[in-house]
Amino acid sequence: MDWLLHADTTGHKLALMVVAILLFVAVMSVLLFGVDRIKRAPTWLVVTGFLGPTLLFLAFGLVYPGLNTIRLSLFDAKSRNFVGADNYVTAFTDPQFQIVLRNTVLWVVLVPLCATAIGLVYAVLIDRARFESFAKTLIFLPMAISLVGASIIWKFVYEYKPNQGNIQQIGLANQLLVWLGFEPQQFLLHQPWNTLFLIVVMIWIQAGFAMTVISAAVKAIPDDIVEAARLDGLHGLGMFRYITVPSIRPALVVVLTTIAMATLKVFDVVRTMTGGNFKTSVVAYEFYTQSFRAENAGLGAALAVILFVLVIPIVVYNVRQLRLAEEVR
Amino acid sequence: MTVIPPTDLLDSQVGDSRKESKLSRADKRAIAVKGRLSSPWASALAIVIALLWTIPTLGLLVTSFRPRSDIRRSGWWTAWQDPNFSFDNYTEVLFGSSTKLSTYFINSLVITLPAVVIPISLALLAAYAFAWIDFKGRNILFVAVFALQVVPIQVTMIPLLTQYNRSGVSGTFWVIWLSHSIFALPLAIYLLHNFMKQIPRELVEAARVDGAGHVKIFFRVLLPLLTPAIASFAIFQFLWVWNDLLVALVFGAPDTAPLTVRVAELAGTRGSQWHLLSAGAFVAMVVPLIVFLALQRYFVRGLLAGSVKG
Numbered sequence: 242m243d244w245l246l247h248a249d250t251t252g253h254k255l256a257l258m259v260v261a262i263l264l265f266v267a268v269m270s271v272l273l274f275g276v277d278r279i280k281r282a283p284t285w286l287v288v289t290g291f292l293g294p295t296l297l298f299l300a301f302g303l304v305y306p307g308l309n310t311i312r313l314s315l316f317d318a319k320s321r322n323f324v325g326a327d328n329y330v331t332a333f334t335d336p337q338f339q340i341v342l343r344n345t346v347l348w349v350v351l352v353p354l355c356a357t358a359i360g361l362v363y364a365v366l367i368d369r370a371r372f373e374s375f376a377k378t379l380i381f382l383p384m385a386i387s388l389v390g391a392s393i394i395w396k397f398v399y400e401y402k403p404n405q406g407n408i409q410q411i412g413l414a415n416q417l418l419v420w421l422g423f424e425p426q427q428f429l430l431h432q433p434w435n436t437l438f439l440i441v442v443m444i445w446i447q448a449g450f451a452m453t454v455i456s457a458a459v460k461a462i463p464d465d466i467v468e469a470a471r472l473d474g475l476h477g478l479g480m481f482r483y484i485t486v487p488s489i490r491p492a493l494v495v496v497l498t499t500i501a502m503a504t505l506k507v508f509d510v511v512r513t514m515t516g517g518n519f520k521t522s523v524v525a526y527e528f529y530t531q532s533f534r535a536e537n538a539g540l541g542a543a544l545a546v547i548l549f550v551l552v553i554p555i556v557v558y559n560v561r562q563l564r565l566a567e568e569v570r
Numbered sequence: 571m572t573v574i575p576p577t578d579l580l581d582s583q584v585g586d587s588r589k590e591s592k593l594s595r596a597d598k599r600a601i602a603v604k605g606r607l608s609s610p611w612a613s614a615l616a617i618v619i620a621l622l623w624t625i626p627t628l629g630l631l632v633t634s635f636r637p638r639s640d641i642r643r644s645g646w647w648t649a650w651q652d653p654n655f656s657f658d659n660y661t662e663v664l665f666g667s668s669t670k671l672s673t674y675f676i677n678s679l680v681i682t683l684p685a686v687v688i689p690i691s692l693a694l695l696a697a698y699a700f701a702w703i704d705f706k707g708r709n710i711l712f713v714a715v716f717a718l719q720v721v722p723i724q725v726t727m728i729p730l731l732t733q734y735n736r737s738g739v740s741g742t743f744w745v746i747w748l749s750h751s752i753f754a755l756p757l758a759i760y761l762l763h764n765f766m767k768q769i770p771r772e773l774v775e776a777a778r779v780d781g782a783g784h785v786k787i788f789f790r791v792l793l794p795l796l797t798p799a800i801a802s803f804a805i806f807q808f809l810w811v812w813n814d815l816l817v818a819l820v821f822g823a824p825d826t827a828p829l830t831v832r833v834a835e836l837a838g839t840r841g842s843q844w845h846l847l848s849a850g851a852f853v854a855m856v857v858p859l860i861v862f863l864a865l866q867r868y869f870v871r872g873l874l875a876g877s878v879k880g
Contacts, residue, residue: 302752387813
């Protein structure tokens, strides 16, 4: 049993991995071929074979814990005494948490808007250009790397050295300031600006996603519409404003809402770049520290529920907009 | 998380598969040239964006090959004046006793493969049931699974961890595999269900008339047709698990920590040792970058099928 639980050498770990996959395959095959063997198996049996494990996983891993978290959010730090809405009151009124909420709002508003705007402009600029696919890959590449990696990349850009003697800047951002004749700055220390510099990282990551989806939508605009608009005398910015943007509105909604939801749940950037210090924390990061560092399960659960509640209006808006789009068609 | 894709996004493929039109290539070129915002300003803007998106990464990449003393003394943009590059930082960060990223690299690999294979297999079966087996309550169940995509994984973590602790398996690879599988399922089912629905009904009916049962239809008829869809979700899930920090931090232990956890730790404890951090960051990035560049087509397809997880 211990062999299965704790692996410490490389060989052991790899063996464990193979065992896990084989075990899974074996269980599934027994289940499926068992179902297949039975002549005229009733439908419910077949459905259980196909769907049973999944539903079990979902009930155990999403439904039950989700409901339990809602309950826990009404209890104290050790989940022993019922405290009513106290945790929520703390989350909304404590001065420290008000900054967390303010930062979260900044993130959720700025990241989708900026990433989508940049993605849109870039997608239109390079549409049908000569190096289109290469140009796309450049912007898209940050999507492939982890948020931790991206944070380190940008932390290096923001790196600060005091401006004295012959010390040279090693961070590009400060070097640019020096070249332009300004004093170098501690980008990550001073609020509220530091939150904006963290937001830049997330925009940098998400713009590629926005650009890809928008680019596909731009290509789907029928040529005859573009042609007709051109005959009517639309060019350049006019074309962009009156033809491109309205035609891809559904794609824009999808992109905005998807990025907003992703942004709401991101904690990696804050954790890697500032560790939540200097008033840069967001709800998702505060959830992590309260739940697993400060061992305050009640407050942690309340923050998780707040995250959940904040997602809902975005989803509703999204579904509604898509319904509208379907009706128009 | 996920959104419902507008159908026209599903149809439009990545490359240049524009809707059929009667214009010739030359005509299209002409329209393109005239219709674009093709002023010098537009080109300049595109180039500025492209530079902003590549230079930060390039800077860290150059830095990762420079000796420690050089990194502290001067900016990476001066490296060409006195070129001095080597793989020393990589050797140190991979095998040096204080960082030992090679161990964590193996952990990342061990975590990722089952966490991709298991949810995809389960989701394929579930998607098949939802798409092609008629049973009572199917629609309600599908909507329920679909709705679960909205649940942020944070909401589940405290009770899940309690469960794992109680059963004495917390901190092992098993709980990490299990958690990643669970979290991937709703999106995977939804996406694969969409793809499965696109397969012509006649094909499935014909197999049924020939006497094939559900299991046979699933493996013989549908699975081969779904390979591209599986590939696109697999890449997605691969990148997500490999790059994940939260799940590994919460459910893992020091000896099951993947690269992301270790590199983030380095950023905290050795924030100014850029020779280690830069090389470490690239060790963590190299696999997803290769996978991504090699299979970009499938990845983009997965994205356009209306989803991004976060």
